[in-house]
Amino acid sequence: MPGDELLRLARILKVPILKRTVKRNWLVDELLKELERRNENSNPPPILNSPAISLQQVTKEFGKTTAVRRLNLNVNPGEIVGLVGPNGAGKTTTLRMLTGIIRATSGKIQVDGHDIQKDALSAKERIGYIPEKPTCYPSLTTREYVMFTARIYGVPHVTTLIRMREFVDLFQFDEFIDSYIGTLSKGNLQRALLIGIFVREPPYVLALDEPIYGLDPRGAWNLKKHLRKLRDQGSAILISTHILEVAADLCDRFVIMNEGDVVGRGTLEELRTLFPTATNLEQIFLSLTGGIPE
Amino acid sequence: MLFNQFKIALFTPSMLLFYGITFCGVYFVSSVVSAFVSFAPLLFSFVSLLEDAIDAKMVFAATAVLSASSIVSGYFGLGPAAVITEEDESLMMTAPVKPHQIFLSRYSRRVIRKVSFLTLGVLSVLPLLMSASLLFYTVISLFAVIIVFFEINYLLGAMSSYVRLWISGKTKRRVRHLAVVVLGILTLLAAHPWGLSAVAAIYVIPSNAFALFLTESTGVLSQGINPVYGFIFIIIGYSICILLTANITSYDYYELFSASKGKEQTEGRFSRIIRGEVDFSESQFNDPMIWIMLKDFWSRLRSPMQIWKYVYAVIGTVFVLYLNIVRPLWFPAILIPLYLSFALVPAFLLMMIMFVQMASITSMLSFVDERDNVYLLKASPFKSGDIILSKYLLSVFEIVVAVIPACGFLVYLLHMEGYLAVVTLVAPLSILFAASGSAIGAYVPVLTNDPKTLPVPLAFSFPIINLGLGGIMVFLIATFAESVLILLVLPLYTLSLVFFFLALSVRALNTYK
Numbered sequence: 171m172p173g174d175e176l177l178r179l180a181r182i183l184k185v186p187i188l189k190r191t192v193k194r195n196w197l198v199d200e201l202l203k204e205l206e207r208r209n210e211n212s213n214p215p216p217i218l219n220s221p222a223i224s225l226q227q228v229t230k231e232f233g234k235t236t237a238v239r240r241l242n243l244n245v246n247p248g249e250i251v252g253l254v255g256p257n258g259a260g261k262t263t264t265l266r267m268l269t270g271i272i273r274a275t276s277g278k279i280q281v282d283g284h285d286i287q288k289d290a291l292s293a294k295e296r297i298g299y300i301p302e303k304p305t306c307y308p309s310l311t312t313r314e315y316v317m318f319t320a321r322i323y324g325v326p327h328v329t330t331l332i333r334m335r336e337f338v339d340l341f342q343f344d345e346f347i348d349s350y351i352g353t354l355s356k357g358n359l360q361r362a363l364l365i366g367i368f369v370r371e372p373p374y375v376l377a378l379d380e381p382i383y384g385l386d387p388r389g390a391w392n393l394k395k396h397l398r399k400l401r402d403q404g405s406a407i408l409i410s411t412h413i414l415e416v417a418a419d420l421c422d423r424f425v426i427m428n429e430g431d432v433v434g435r436g437t438l439e440e441l442r443t444l445f446p447t448a449t450n451l452e453q454i455f456l457s458l459t460g461g462i463p464e
Numbered sequence: 465m466l467f468n469q470f471k472i473a474l475f476t477p478s479m480l481l482f483y484g485i486t487f488c489g490v491y492f493v494s495s496v497v498s499a500f501v502s503f504a505p506l507l508f509s510f511v512s513l514l515e516d517a518i519d520a521k522m523v524f525a526a527t528a529v530l531s532a533s534s535i536v537s538g539y540f541g542l543g544p545a546a547v548i549t550e551e552d553e554s555l556m557m558t559a560p561v562k563p564h565q566i567f568l569s570r571y572s573r574r575v576i577r578k579v580s581f582l583t584l585g586v587l588s589v590l591p592l593l594m595s596a597s598l599l600f601y602t603v604i605s606l607f608a609v610i611i612v613f614f615e616i617n618y619l620l621g622a623m624s625s626y627v628r629l630w631i632s633g634k635t636k637r638r639v640r641h642l643a644v645v646v647l648g649i650l651t652l653l654a655a656h657p658w659g660l661s662a663v664a665a666i667y668v669i670p671s672n673a674f675a676l677f678l679t680e681s682t683g684v685l686s687q688g689i690n691p692v693y694g695f696i697f698i699i700i701g702y703s704i705c706i707l708l709t710a711n712i713t714s715y716d717y718y719e720l721f722s723a724s725k726g727k728e729q730t731e732g733r734f735s736r737i738i739r740g741e742v743d744f745s746e747s748q749f750n751d752p753m754i755w756i757m758l759k760d761f762w763s764r765l766r767s768p769m770q771i772w773k774y775v776y777a778v779i780g781t782v783f784v785l786y787l788n789i790v791r792p793l794w795f796p797a798i799l800i801p802l803y804l805s806f807a808l809v810p811a812f813l814l815m816m817i818m819f820v821q822m823a824s825i826t827s828m829l830s831f832v833d834e835r836d837n838v839y840l841l842k843a844s845p846f847k848s849g850d851i852i853l854s855k856y857l858l859s860v861f862e863i864v865v866a867v868i869p870a871c872g873f874l875v876y877l878l879h880m881e882g883y884l885a886v887v888t889l890v891a892p893l894s895i896l897f898a899a900s901g902s903a904i905g906a907y908v909p910v911l912t913n914d915p916k917t918l919p920v921p922l923a924f925s926f927p928i929i930n931l932g933l934g935g936i937m938v939f940l941i942a943t944f945a946e947s948v949l950i951l952l953v954l955p956l957y958t959l960s961l962v963f964f965f966l967a968l969s970v971r972a973l974n975t976y977k
Binding site: 269290294301304323 | 466468472550551553559561562715722
C-alpha cells in the first residue's frame with residue numbers, strides 16, 4: 171500500500187501519529203493492531219440463503235418474440251453455474267432479469283430470498299453484475315468510481331481502502347487507479363468494474379456476463395482463481411459465456427440454453443451420460459444446439 | 465462527475481481554447497454590434513409594435529400551447545427514463561438505489577449544466593444587454609424563469625408519460641391514447657379568457673404564471689400586477705412538478721429505458737420506401753471516394769430527419785421561386801423603416817452567414833455520425849485524404865441543398881437592391897464552412913475517446929469560428945470591393961482556408977488513438 175493510502179487509513183482508524191516522519195513498518199504494525207482489535211468486535215460475515223438465485227417459470231417476451239421461456243434455475247451458495255448458449259439464446263436477458271434491469275413477463279425471481287420485483291432494494295444489496303458490454307462513467311477516475319460504488323453498497327471506509335488496494339494489486343491496476351475511466355481500454359475497464367464489485371465484502375450473488383472479456387491471460391487467471399475462492403467462501407455465481415473452455419474450467423454445473431429454452435443442464439459428467447460419444451463440453455453443447463457441423 | 469468535467473475543461477488546452485473562442489467570440493461580436501447600433505430605441509419601437517399587434521390573451525395562449533405540446537410529445541416519450549444513461553443501466557439499475565434517486569441525481573446534473581451555460585451566455589452578451597438599456601437583474605430573472613418554465617414543461621411531459629404507462633397497464637385498447645388529447649385540451653383550457661378574467665387562482669398554473677411574469681416584468685402588455693407573484697407561482701409550480709415526477713419514477717421506467725435502447729430505429733416507415741439497396745459490387749464507379757460518399761448518403765437517408773431535410777429542400781425551393789416570381793399580396797416582403805435602411809445590407813449578410821452556418825453543422829457531424837465505425841474506415845484500404853475529401857464534398861452538397869431555399873426566402877423578405885451580388889457569397893461561405901466543420905468533426909475522436917459524442921465546447925465554438933471567418937470575408941470584400949483585386953483576394957482567402965482545414969482534418973484522422 172503506498173504511503174498516502176497508509177496515512178489515509180491511519181486517519182480513518184484514528185491511529186495517533188505524533189511525529190512528523192514515521193517509519194513505514196511502524197505505521198503498518200499500528201494499523202494491523204487496530205484492524206485486529208476492530209475485527210475482534212465485528213460481526214461474522216452473513217450467509218446467503220439457499221438457493222441464493224432462484225428463477226421459477228420465468229418467461230420474458232418482447233412483443234411477439236419470446237426471449238426466455240419458462241426458465242427454472244437455482245444457484246446455491248458455494249457453487250458456480252455456467253449459463254451457456256449460442257447468440258440469441260436468452261442468456262443476457264436472463265441476467266438482466268435477475269439483476270432487475272428488466273422485468274420478467276411471468277414467473278418469480280428471487281435473490282438471497284428476496285423477490286427482485288417486490289423487494290428490489292434488499293435483493294440488489296447482494297448482487298454484483300458485469301454486463302456483456304462493460305460501460306462505466308467516463309468522467310470518474312477508477313478510484314472515485316470504486317469509492318462511489320462502496321458508498322452505494324454501504325461498505326465502511328476502512329474496508330473500502332483495504333479491499334481496493336487488495337484487488338488493485340491482484341489485477342495489477344496500480345498505474346490506472348487515478349486514470350479517468352473514459353481513457354481505459356476495454357480490458358482495463360473490465361478490471362475497474364471487477365474491483366468495484368469485489369471492494370464489497372463477500373458473500374456475493376454474482377451475475378457475470380462474459381467476465382473474461384478483454385482480460386489478458388494473467389488477469390483471466392487471477393479472476394478465475396478469485397471466483398473459485400469466492401465460491402468456497404459461500405458466494406453464488408452465475409456466469410454467462412461463449413467460451414466453453416472457461417465454462418468447463420470454472421463452473422460446477424451448466425445450464426445450456428437455445429432459442430429461449432433450456433436444452434440441457436447438469437454437471438459435465440451428467441451431460442456426458444446423455445452423449446456418451448462426446449468428449450468435451452463443446453461437443454455436448456453443439457449436439458444440444460443444432461448438431462455438430464460436418 | 466461534473467466537477468471532473470469542469471477540471472478537464474479547465475486543464476485541457478484544446479477544450480479551454482474552444483471554450484475561450486466561444487465566450488470571447490460572442491462577447492466580441494456583441495460588443496461590435498452594440499458599438500454600431502444602440503438597441504434601446506430599436507427595442508422600444510419593437511415593444512410598441514408588439515403591443516399593437518398582439519394582446520395579453522395571445523401570450524397566455526402561446527405559453528399554454530407550449531405546455532400542451534410538451535405534454536403531448538412527452539406522452540410518447542421516455543419520461544423520467546430520458547435522463548438515464550447507458551452506464552446507469554448496468555451500474556445504478558442493479559444497485560440498491562431507488563429509481564427516484566437516479567432520476568433526481570441525473571436531473572440535478574442537467575439543471576446545473578443549464579445554469580452554467582446560461583451564466584456564460586448572459587456574460588457573453590452583456591454588451592448587447594447594456595446597449596439595450598435593460599436592467600441586468602431583470603434580464604437574469606427573465607432568463608431564469610424561462611429556463612424554469614421549460615423545465616416545468618419537461619416535467620409535465622414526464623408525468624404525461626406516466627399517464628400512458630398507467631393507462632396501458634389497465635387496458636390495451638387503442639382508444640386509450642385519447643387520453644393525450646384530453647390532457648392537451650385541459651392544458652389549453654387553462655388559458656381560456658373566461659378563466660383568466662374570472663378565476664384568480666388560475667394564474668397558479670405554470671403556463672399562466674410564466675405568461676404573467678413575462679408580461680409584467682417586461683412591461684409589455686402589462687396588467688399592473690407585481691411580477692413577483694408570477695415568479696412565486698412558477699417556483700411553486702416547478703417544485704410541485706419535480707416532486708410529482710420523482711414520486712412517479714418507478715421500476716417501470718427501467719423497462720422503458722431498456723426497451724427504448726433495443727428499439728433504436730434509425731429509419732421511419734416513410735424512409736423505408738426510399739431506402740434503396742446499394743450494391744457496390746455492381747457500382748460503375750471505381751473511386752473509393754465515391755463509394756464512401758454513396759455509403760454516407762444512403763446511411764443518412766435512413767434517418768427520418770434526412771428525408772424531411774430533402775423534402776424541405778424541394779418544397780422550400782419551389783415555394784421560394786413562387787414567392788420571388790409571383791410576389792403574392794398575402795405574403796408581402798418586410799417594409800424596412802427608412803432610419804434602418806443603413807442596416808439592411810449588414811443584416812442580410814449576417815443572416816446569410818447564419819443560414820449557411822446552421823446548414824454546415826452537417827459537415828461537423830459527418831465524422832460524429834460514423835460513431836465507432838470511424839476506426840473501420842481508418843483500417844480500410846483508403847487514403848486519409850480520400851476519406852476526408854469524400855465527407856467534405858458530400859457536406860458541401862448537403863449545405864447547398866439546405867441553404868438555397870433559406871437564402872431565396874431571405875432575398876424575398878428583405879428585398880434588397882443589388883442582392884444578386886451579395887447572395888453569390890453563399891458559394892464561398894458554403895465551401896469554407898464545410899471545411900471548418902470537417903476539421904472540427906475530425907478532431908472529436910482526437911480530443912475525446914468517444915467518437916460519437918460531440919464535446920460541448922466544440923459544438924459551441926463551431927458557429928463562433930464560422931461567424932468569425934464569415935466576418936473576415938465580408939471585411940475583405942468591403943475593403944477590395946471597388947478593386948479588381950477582389951477577384952484574387954476572395955478565392956485566395958477561401959481556398960487557402962479550405963485547404964488548411966482539410967489538411968487539419970487529415971492530420972486529425974492520422975492521429976486517432
